[in-house]
Amino acid sequence: MKLFLKLLTLSSLNFAIFAEIYNFPSNFVWGAASASYQIEGAWNVDGRIPSIWDTASHKNNSSVVDGSTGDDAAMSYYYYEKDIQALKDIGFKTYRFSIAWPRVLTKTNQVNQAGIDYYSKLIDRLKEEEIKPMVTMYHWDLPQYLQDLGGWTNPAIVKYFEHYADTLYKHFGDRVKEWITFNEPATFCDGGYSWGWHAPEIRTEKQIGGYLCSHHILLAHGAAYHLYKNKYFADQQGKVGICLNTGYSFPANENVTDEHVDRAMHFGLGRYANPIYSVDGDYPRVMREAIDQKSTDEGRRWSRLPHFTTAQVESLHGAADFLALNYYTSSLIQPYSHLGWNPADSDSEIHSFHDDNWKRSSSSWLVSVPEGLYHLLLWIKDNYNNPLVYITENGWSDLPMTIEDDGRVEYLREHLAAMSRAITDGCRVETYTVWSLTDNFEWMRGYTERFGIYAINFTDPERKRIPKNSVDLMKQVVRDNFVEVEKD
Template sequence: MQFLAELLILSYFSIHFAHAQNIFPDHFRLGVASASYQIEGGWNASDKGENIWDRLTHEHPEVIKDNSTGDVACDSYHLWKKDVEILKNLGVDYYRFSISWTRLLPTGRVDKISSDGLKYYNDLIDSLLENKIEPVVTLYHWDLPQALQYFGGWTNLITSDFFAQYARLVFSRFGDRVKTWITINEPYSICETTYGDFQGAPLIHSPGIGDYLCGKTILVAHSKAFHIYDKEFREKQGGKIGITIDTIWAEPRTNKSEDVEAAEREMQMSFGWWAHPIFSTNGDYPEIMKSRIEERSRQENFVESRLPSFTKEEILNLRGSADFLGLNHYNTKLISNTEFPIGEPSFQKDKGTSAFQDPNWKPNKHTVPWGFRKLLNWIKREYDNPLVYITENGFPDEGQLQDVGRVIFHKEMMKAMLQAIGDGCNIQSYTVWSIMDNMEWRDGYTIKFGLYQVDFNNPNRTRTPKASAKFFKTVIETRTIPENITMFIE
């Protein structure tokens, strides 16, 4: 009898503890995200200028899996009121979206400002606020003006000046209502995925050189935008400004010291490339990154390191240039040490690692909650526990309404995040990618991440809630992650 009583008490506390672990802290915010090129369409509406993804998809449709474009996409340029309606129905605290640089500045420069572009974003921002949804605005989400690409785009440091001018304009026109700004979305994808892996617009292959030139310009551009906001707008507007960095969690493939060191090197060079200059005590690139690239450059007969150095002033301007760290995370990968022979340069060879995903991971290779928790704790240790906003977390599938995999993904990843908060990590928001199915860059419309299904064969682009939308709506309403998800699946 005493044993049964003790078992009941233990069960009670176990259930209570598990429930407590699923409850969001006070003031924690929940939202969803999108990006201008992926949802807006209206690629040449009014006086909008051409961007690098317009040019790529029109001139080289063969590089997109389904030969598609973002010319119409979800048609949010015309259907933004429907977007606000579904956001209101979800009950989100905020909506993260990006501004199309060329919709606002058709030439990429401030010599011409689009009145229709201003009206579009003003109307969207005002409508969000009227519905008690905070606008969280990203200045740059991959859609560089084609006019700036003609002289090198992000590989030319002068682009940071044009970005600074664009940022000042956006702060001046929208900052009275927008209180959370993200300068750049996913610098790794902008630079390494494009110039190193030859995957994104403008489709220029320059591994080990173009990617590093791009990286310096991106970081300098971020710091310029931050200091413009800090000096000219912060006092009056009272907002926050940060950067969003994308990263995997690098797990050693084996317990061998060389793989353990390789996994740490992967984190330092892939994530630290962007985070270290801003969030570390010393600033600048990680030492391991500087030393490895310098040494391999020497062996390749370069007269100096292929990694462009920062000036002392640039290091000082970058250090501490963010009020928060925006974090995009999708995958965990197993990392092994791989020393490549000297030859044509690349970032892959410079860091000396190889990455794998274990197909036997449970519940699946896309859903690795323990990796998410490890990543958040690594950031806490490495950068003295900065304020972190999860700005993207999402699950790919074929777009079905009964998206069980997505429900499981967000349930498990949010639980891991709450565990990390219990570990002392300073995390204050979680953003689902994405509000609806959209144009997924080189994958076109072949994969889907949305909480809402979009009928791309219908000129009205009908939005239909999936099981994951119902799940996330319940999470927002109850501020709790439900353990039983069967109620959301028909």
């Protein structure tokens, strides 16, 4: 529901400010999100074994721009009470965090009790404060010894992940009722196993590694989902989903058709969503046909995009109780053929780019396109039978120690309004967790870009959580269950 308020402000200039107020359902759940490697620190204590991000950041020729690591980060392993207090001060009712695989299982696949105890303490304290824990199983910190076996390109990884999921359900499922298997596989599959700009920094020919990673991620998700339903659901009564990231693809000009938009969306979001949430299952047909044909043209006897068996298609179909969605930005698109470019590096043959007029953040890839969130949610509703959606990341970057983060405040206001409009138009969005609770280690950007609504001075041994202006905004939104957007 949207209300329009006309507010008249009298000053020496005598002008009027119009504000639009966007409401949310009475049962809507507000919260914040984080990730283990980005905040915990304590990388080599209490039995934690190395991850691929320890390896990547510790290299002499590390690709992290400021040469930093997540060795200490926000020190949430020691200061998790500060995170809980920050959540409580705003009034958030859910906290999405991830569990570090290298912290809870050893190299011999045995339980590391110290790691289990840490997450049990965190979960118990959240429950005491009436904050629901929403747990991500995998937020990119793969144990290095598994990467040494091939990581997500080795089919054996599916069983390793199933055992890991079993461990989490067994130890925490009595208190955790919302599980996310994977965070943003599109980022770490392509970034890590195709282009090499993300741990484990492997470059492969024509996305082969990325497609193998995607395939095994989907199978691992399906295995974890069915394990929960068959072994734990009767007693624990929780939900299992997967977290996917995408923007919306806007036509760059009148020559770009709806078919081009759908093609871009299917090659992006559909690569992971279609096998789970679509009516037919399997990879999107447009993706399947294009890559199979290109593989033949390249002289290969097999497709670069692996094929599911009939049993695997059936197992994945409907294997999620909700879709966790990370949205930051969107793009303009046009087909390569309109530009005369060589599409050899893109199976979609779609070129995406940003409008120069879109407001830019401190991250080169992040521009503000709130309409993208609205149209994305409607596209998901129309293409995937209106699944239950949680917005699990949405945020804006600024420079270190920016306390008056007016750019983030504006970004959040406009995106929350877009989400409200989508809900009004029938999209089933029930939860929103802002990215992120605190400033943290921003992967290959180190500490040069900050996404937190609480600032942290990383030279301060106490790692104080310092509220930015966006904290006041989120307090108001949580308290009143609406967001106000000013219009000139």
